[in-house]
Amino acid sequence: MLQVSDVETAYGKIKALKGVSLSAAKGRITCLLGPNGAGKTTLMYTIAGILRPLRGSIRLDGQEIAGLTSAAIVSRGLALVPENRLVFPQMSVKENLEAGAYRRKDAAGIAEDIARMYARFPRLQERREQLAGTLSGGEQQMLAVARALMSRPRILLMDEPSLGLAPMIVEEVFSIIKSLNRDGVTIFLVEQNAHMALGVAHHFYLMEQGRVTFSGEPGKLAEDEVIQRAYLGTRRASA
Amino acid sequence: MDDYLVSVLSNIGIISFVALSAYVLLLAGEVSFGQQAFFALGAYAAGIATAMLRWPLALALCLGVLVGALAAAAVGRATLRLSGLYFAMATLAFAEMMRIGFELFTWQVDVGGSLVGPNGPDGFGDIRYLFENEITPAQYMLVVYGLLAVVLAALLVLDRSRWGRVLRQAGADPVLAELQGIRVVRVRLVAAAAAGALAGLGGGLYAHLLTYVEPRNFDIMLGVHSLAYGLIGGLGTAFGPVLGVLIDIGLLESSRLFQGYRMIAFGGLVAVLLIARPRGLLDERAVHWISSRAKGLFDALAARRLDHPFRRR
Amino acid sequence: MIDIIQNTVDGVMIGSSYALLALGFTLIFGTMRRLNLAYGPTIMAGAYLGTYAFLALDIGVLPVALLVVAGAAVAGLYVERLCFRPFGEGAAIASMISSFAVWMQIEEAASLALPHHLNAFPRLVSGQPITVGPFFFRLDHLAMLAVAAAAAALVHVVLHRTRFGLGVRTLIDHRRAAELVGVPVTHTLTLAFLLACAIGGLAGFLIAASEAQITPMFGMWATTKGLIAMMIGGLGSVPGAIMGGLALGVIEAQAQWLFGPQVRDLIAWGVLFAVLALWPGGLLGGRQVAEQQAVQRRV
Numbered sequence: 001m002l003q004v005s006d007v008e009t010a011y012g013k014i015k016a017l018k019g020v021s022l023s024a025a026k027g028r029i030t031c032l033l034g035p036n037g038a039g040k041t042t043l044m045y046t047i048a049g050i051l052r053p054l055r056g057s058i059r060l061d062g063q064e065i066a067g068l069t070s071a072a073i074v075s076r077g078l079a080l081v082p083e084n085r086l087v088f089p090q091m092s093v094k095e096n097l098e099a100g101a102y103r104r105k106d107a108a109g110i111a112e113d114i115a116r117m118y119a120r121f122p123r124l125q126e127r128r129e130q131l132a133g134t135l136s137g138g139e140q141q142m143l144a145v146a147r148a149l150m151s152r153p154r155i156l157l158m159d160e161p162s163l164g165l166a167p168m169i170v171e172e173v174f175s176i177i178k179s180l181n182r183d184g185v186t187i188f189l190v191e192q193n194a195h196m197a198l199g200v201a202h203h204f205y206l207m208e209q210g211r212v213t214f215s216g217e218p219g220k221l222a223e224d225e226v227i228q229r230a231y232l233g234t235r236r237a238s239a
Numbered sequence: 240m241d242d243y244l245v246s247v248l249s250n251i252g253i254i255s256f257v258a259l260s261a262y263v264l265l266l267a268g269e270v271s272f273g274q275q276a277f278f279a280l281g282a283y284a285a286g287i288a289t290a291m292l293r294w295p296l297a298l299a300l301c302l303g304v305l306v307g308a309l310a311a312a313a314v315g316r317a318t319l320r321l322s323g324l325y326f327a328m329a330t331l332a333f334a335e336m337m338r339i340g341f342e343l344f345t346w347q348v349d350v351g352g353s354l355v356g357p358n359g360p361d362g363f364g365d366i367r368y369l370f371e372n373e374i375t376p377a378q379y380m381l382v383v384y385g386l387l388a389v390v391l392a393a394l395l396v397l398d399r400s401r402w403g404r405v406l407r408q409a410g411a412d413p414v415l416a417e418l419q420g421i422r423v424v425r426v427r428l429v430a431a432a433a434a435g436a437l438a439g440l441g442g443g444l445y446a447h448l449l450t451y452v453e454p455r456n457f458d459i460m461l462g463v464h465s466l467a468y469g470l471i472g473g474l475g476t477a478f479g480p481v482l483g484v485l486i487d488i489g490l491l492e493s494s495r496l497f498q499g500y501r502m503i504a505f506g507g508l509v510a511v512l513l514i515a516r517p518r519g520l521l522d523e524r525a526v527h528w529i530s531s532r533a534k535g536l537f538d539a540l541a542a543r544r545l546d547h548p549f550r551r552r
Numbered sequence: 553m554i555d556i557i558q559n560t561v562d563g564v565m566i567g568s569s570y571a572l573l574a575l576g577f578t579l580i581f582g583t584m585r586r587l588n589l590a591y592g593p594t595i596m597a598g599a600y601l602g603t604y605a606f607l608a609l610d611i612g613v614l615p616v617a618l619l620v621v622a623g624a625a626v627a628g629l630y631v632e633r634l635c636f637r638p639f640g641e642g643a644a645i646a647s648m649i650s651s652f653a654v655w656m657q658i659e660e661a662a663s664l665a666l667p668h669h670l671n672a673f674p675r676l677v678s679g680q681p682i683t684v685g686p687f688f689f690r691l692d693h694l695a696m697l698a699v700a701a702a703a704a705a706l707v708h709v710v711l712h713r714t715r716f717g718l719g720v721r722t723l724i725d726h727r728r729a730a731e732l733v734g735v736p737v738t739h740t741l742t743l744a745f746l747l748a749c750a751i752g753g754l755a756g757f758l759i760a761a762s763e764a765q766i767t768p769m770f771g772m773w774a775t776t777k778g779l780i781a782m783m784i785g786g787l788g789s790v791p792g793a794i795m796g797g798l799a800l801g802v803i804e805a806q807a808q809w810l811f812g813p814q815v816r817d818l819i820a821w822g823v824l825f826a827v828l829a830l831w832p833g834g835l836l837g838g839r840q841v842a843e844q845q846a847v848q849r850r851v
């Protein structure tokens with residue numbers, strides 16, 4: 001469904017992505033692991049159209065989206081739950097959800113979806129008039145996911161949704177990911193929490209220093225090695 | 240040199256002080272719209288010292304420096320924890336309060352049969368020290384440029400010292416600087432006081448050049464211009480602000496190019512220049528390029544002449 | 553006591569135009585995080601267009617109003633293209649100085665178009681003040697209050713009931729997040745900029761019509777009054793801008809009555825200085841700034 005080939009992205013003169021190729025299959029959960037600074041967030045922002053790749057192609061259902069604006073990409077059914085959540089801190093929970101539906105024009109459908117989000121995330125309903133900046137970290141993560149879903153994405157990108165959350169909440173986040181996927185949303189997930197991620201993923205990639213260095217199905221044998229590399233990087237893992 | 244040229248050059252030199260004053264604060268990461276306040280304080284203080292108290296010029300200029308530095312430090316204490324637009328507006332508010340304060344300030348004494356001193360909105364005239372002591376405009380110009388050279392040399396030395404690095408670090412990324420153990424607010428306070436001193440010195444020189452100052456000389460226009468000079472000339476070196484003044488006053492105001500359309504031409508030029516070079520003509524890259532070129536040239540010369548005096552063996 | 557009430561009422565009426573000025577200013581600052589020093593001069597350009605047409609063609613006051621608003625928006629477009637659009641994130645100071653350079657341009661262009669320092673401007677309404685008991689109300693001030701209130705209400709509706717308004721609010725709140733939900737950033741920024749200049753143009757029209765005159769100094773005046781009102785209320789906050797404008801109007805009216813015009817300005821700047829030194833976020837913005845910092849610390 002999502003195909004990234006040979007993408008390079010730079011900050012100024014420094015290349016953070018040095019030719020990345022990977023794909024996320026329809027209806028599946030694909031996971032991207034890698035140590036800090038590997039370029040995972042950069043890749044997510046590049047796919048979402050926030051950063052422009054120097055070269056390479058990004059296809060969504062066969063159509064090229066590299067170089068489109070983020071607005072056009074959202075319209076085509078791709079949404080990103082960003083690293084650090086980035087909710088609108090001065091807006092209420094409800095306004096955040098409305099903002100998530102910015103590209104849509106069907107007022108009735110939007111209202112319906114907001115009700116659906118409240119059903120899925122009851123905590124958000126309780127706090128619908130509260131400013132998002134005053135929510136707890138876990139609540140903000142729920143809101144960020146719900147906001148992304150408000151655009152009715154066919155594929156959902158998630159960048160470290162477990163970051164800074166207590167283990168209980170992390171469990172909750174992953175059960176949400178699974179249930180979303182059961183409802184037919186394709187998911188492309190970046191995680192530091194390799195153990196949890198490999199528990200839900202159908203396929204995973206390992207990224208180091210701007211390149212994809214490993215790809216496979218999660219299986220018992222490879223897992224420890226992968227986790228080690230994802231946390232520590234290749235050099236120390238093999239030393 | 241003809242009188243007009245001398246007066247233009249003196250003016251350029253003097254305005255450079257207030258431009259450098261804004262520049263020093265910019266390096267520390269703060270935008271000030273209010274350096275004209277310390278320029279005004281220096282002008283009034285030095286003018287009062289020579290015209291009313293009959294002090295010698297050197298002492299009067301020192302008073303201007305002192306008053307500028309102290310006032311800037313006091314304002315800095317109240318406002319330096321602000322940043323960005325908040326700080327800029329606080330400095331502007333202070334400067335406007337000073338300007339209106341001078342409009343309300345009258346203190347005149349009898350000097351040789353006539354009343355001399357600040358006279359509210361009518362300003363402060365008869366600062367006749369140069370005339371009374373038979374200092375010619377050309378001599379005064381040399382004084383101005385002598386002092387400017389000292390200030391520039393000090394700033395260039397500073398830029399290469401540990402202090403200069405600390406200053407730029409505190410300006411570029413205060414959070415990181417704080418993590419590295421730099422007390423950012425204190426660095427900025429010192430920078431603000433130094434900037435106030437520079438503006439005070441310029442103000443003292445200004446009052447004696449014109450012999451007459453009035454509060455409206457020190458309005459927001461002077462403040463924003465001083466800031467603009469640094470951005471036009473470049474933030475990479477202390478020569479930048481001086482170059483900015485030279486371009487504005489020297490090239491455009493004094494040559495009668497674009498007469499009648501000067502501001503339209505100048506404004507458009509600056510806007511386009513900033514698009515091409517957001518940190519001015521002599522930005523950090525340009526300075527680096529020039530200094531490495533100069534070093535290359537110097538090394539080449541040194542290599543050709545082995546008995547070069549700088550290459551003792 | 554009667555005087556204090558009368559001054560407060562006068563202050564609120566004048567303050568309503570300051571509130572509009574601050575509202576435009578804050579829309580630009582809130583969305584772009586950039587200071588547009590050419591904001592006042594842009595408005596002055598609109599007012600000059602209006603007065604030029606008024607003097608040359610002898611048109612009525614309503615067409616003049618339209619011309620002022622349209623002229624301010626067109627001048628605003630010029631400013632946006634030259635001083636804001638070309639600069640990426642991070643060049644905030646260059647952008648600001650560039651807008652100052654354009655201020656110089658506009659001021660000179662205005663004095664070339666109408667060389668007299670003082671130019672007549674048509675009044676919106678004229679007639680005897682209305683008296684109610686011991687109080688009296690100038691008609692033009694009443695009209696100013698009514699138009700300003702209507703305009704502020706309209707802006708509120710635009711911000712809260714339209715997609716464009718939603719986009720503007722998301723940009724004020726968090727630019728990156730706005731991009732993520734699909735707000736067309738460049739387009740929305742430009743439209744917000746033009747809206748802001750049009751609001752400023754309306755404020756400028758109301759003020760010039762009440763004074764019945766316009767000078768090139770109006771640009772600097774509008775920039776400083778808008779800035780003070782915006783900063784008193786809290787940077788980038790729409791309700792703050794309105795409160796700040798009204799507060800500035802009342803403070804000035806009282807100070808003028810007590811001490812005369814010079815001290816009035818001294819007090820206005822003094823209040824700004826005190827607000828900044830004591831509550832750095834402005835009167836309404838303080839809590840929000842603290843919250844925002846808390847949020848930033850958390851992420």
Ligand SMILES: Nc1ncnc2c1ncn2[C@@H]1O[C@H](COP(=O)(O)OP(=O)(O)OP(=O)(O)O)[C@@H](O)[C@H]1O
Nearest residue numbers: 011016034035036037038039040041042043083192
């Ligand atoms: N805005 C930026 N400007 C310059 N360099 C950047 C910027 N953002 C990221 N980088 C650099 O790009 C590289 C990749 O960063 P990125 O954030 O994509 O890593 P990541 O894999 O998401 O790491 P983490 O697991 O810590 O989130 C890093 O070396 C980082 O320093």
Ligand SMILES: [Mg+2]
Nearest residue numbers: 040041042083
């Ligand atoms: Mg990351």
